[in-house]
Amino acid sequence: MLAVSALSRHPQMMAGSEDAESPKRRAILNAATELFAARGYGAVSMDAIARAADVSKATLYAHFESKDRLFATIVHVACLENIMPADDLPEDGALDMASLGEVLRTIGGRILRFFLLDRSLAIHRLVIAESVRFPELGRAFYDNGPVAGRQRLAAWMASQPALDVPDPEVAAEQFLGLLRSGLYLRATLGLAPAPDAAAIEAVVAAAVGTFLRAYRA
Amino acid sequence: MLAVSALSRHPQMMAGSEDAESPKRRAILNAATELFAARGYGAVSMDAIARAADVSKATLYAHFESKDRLFATIVHVACLENIMPADDLPEDGALDMASLGEVLRTIGGRILRFFLLDRSLAIHRLVIAESVRFPELGRAFYDNGPVAGRQRLAAWMASQPALDVPDPEVAAEQFLGLLRSGLYLRATLGLAPAPDAAAIEAVVAAAVGTFLRAYRA
């Protein structure tokens, strides 16, 4: 469910074995990632992880010194990998109002669909649930996800003369808040019905409409 | 931390003893509520609850048939008790724009401060963390909290001629989304610094400003 390929780019996250390409290690990470994402920290046992990865518990402990470390490693890497899409914002060229609405709807749709991915929701749930016992995960999630995404969005908004944003950081935060209204909480709680494309588009359109009425120059 | 007084108003939530005034039962509920809120479901043992409530485990099991049931009872009651403030909205009298801004800042401040209470944050974390294994909790939380609050807010907005809200439910949802932008995620993750009164007022003022620019008639 959650990818782990960033491990090779973050060697400091590797304990026990330093060989990122160890197949057993990869199997453990894949199995543990899926189990933690699906059931949470407390409901997953090291036995279950070893079974799912088809290795012995001793092998598991040869690669990860404890359940805590295994969990922290997985969630930390997932936070570093799970980056909100904002790199498709057009380079500082000034846009007229119609194009601006178009761009905001496009980027807003991408962002909201990203928020609603099973992977994103699972990370969000894990971090919220365990941030009390693993404060560094809350920090990693927050700095790498919401803060980084907001900053890129804010910089772009500030560069658009068709927008009147006295405080770009606040405006970016509000745009994200508008996107999260409605569907997002329901999806986080796993409530039916699952959001479909039409519902997502409706939320995005409403968010962009409100945002532009408030912030057009 | 979380109150349990609604138990007496919800007798169907009581298993084992039907005497809501049993002091031991009350002690168990208080202790378990505090522990679950502080550490989450998995990190709290029935031993710890019995110790904190100063009763034996046998007594605990005489009142609650299992840990699952105890947890579900506590969180369910907490969801029913934790109601967003919206009853201080002025009765349908039409307001001018200045008064409207005043009322929105007042109610917005109350709502955001409510969201940021330790109690509200704890319930939110518990429900998100355990909604996979206890789907009925996600439903109870959602219907009694966000849905009910949004409906009351939407009805009030629809009654205000100084507002132009084509879809009151969407507008109410967006107002809540604007309030949640900024501080709320940080608080949910338990990140420092804890929100102070000035920060809360700033978020509320920004939310009301954006909302009114978008929705004033």
Next chain:
DNA sequence: GTCTATAGAAGGATAGAC
């Protein structure tokens, strides 16, 4: 209802052979 004491299972973690 309440206690002490304990059963029985599952948990995290390790020893020792290969």
Next chain:
DNA sequence: GTCTATCCTTCTATAGAC
């Protein structure tokens, strides 16, 4: 590194006396 087998703790839940 990897396995089998096991240790020790902790957990949920209950039996039986009062």
